Amino acid sequence: MSYKFPFKQKNKKPLAIDHGIYQAGLHLFADGACEPNPGPGGWAFVVYKDGQEIHAESGGSPQTTNNIMEMTGALRALEWLARSCPDRQASLHCDSQYVVNGCNDWRLSWKSKAWKRGKGEVKNLELWQLLDAALERYPLRLTWCKGHAGITGNERADALSVEAMRNVTVTLQTRSCNITSRDTPRNSAEFREDGGDYLTRKFREIMKE
Template sequence: MPSPVRHRSRSLPGALPTAAPGEVLVWTDGACQGNPGPGGWAAVICWEDGVVEEHSGGSPHTTNNIMEMTAALEGLRALPPGSRACVVTDSRYLHDGMTSWMTGWKAKQWRTASGSPVKNRELWQALEAATHTHEQVRWHWVRGHIGHPLNERADALAVAAVEAARAV
């Protein structure tokens, strides 16, 4: 199988992603009450045939960044191997990590530019491995809470998962 292709894609308000032919859109979001605190994640998968699948979960003690990363990871894991996907996130941390920073981290033995260990290394490595199970994974950043129904739905599911995690 060919190596996954990762594209950088930044959006301005109003410049929302559209699926290319044969591509699945995966809208993701994470939420946390306190940082750390109870957290939730969500992935809303939009298939080419119009079917929408929702996945979510949470943790009683986590961080917002971990939940953002988990949302993308679980969204990618929910796709059949060999899929073409566009992961849509409102997290610059997730987007920039996957499209810019990871190459440098790996070259520096998972150290940042300042020499510190990369935070959440295991999740970054799991995300990278998940992208390699697919033909292509494209990453697209959108500004959060701009009223797009799928971004708002992912947020609502993540917030509901926070409440469920709080009850654990």
């Protein structure tokens, strides 16, 4: 999922999008969402063949970041390609420049430097290494697409990732409510004995000895 900046960009012409390029061949769209960031998140990818959706997957995590979800969506898409269409040419589209540039260019430099960036380790290293391995199995260059621009596949992947994120959030809220309901107040009848004494009979007997 791409986010709009709170300021206006000056002299910026609208990006012309050729929707026809997605109507022929095999196209995958990957996306991720996280709100707040970090916080609960969701990822998704959708597969289109000649303009028709043929497959979709999504999932979520209770504590993650937007970048991790974007990367996970792309990774799951590549894994699906390697399993389902190993000999088929395909295009993978993502609205995250972090993922697109990382997969196409940055990872090669990081890999040649033992996965170091400057003096430190590359952030999200494990996922980058998994993406590197996936791209070795199914070599391709990811294509950046503008988010929220009416591109059917991107909009669909975005909606699925947001839905997965919300499902995770609801699950967390439900668990929290269940835990709270099981925490019986200490002044309830379950914990009181004669006169509101919080000590159980067993403990009173021990103290009398």
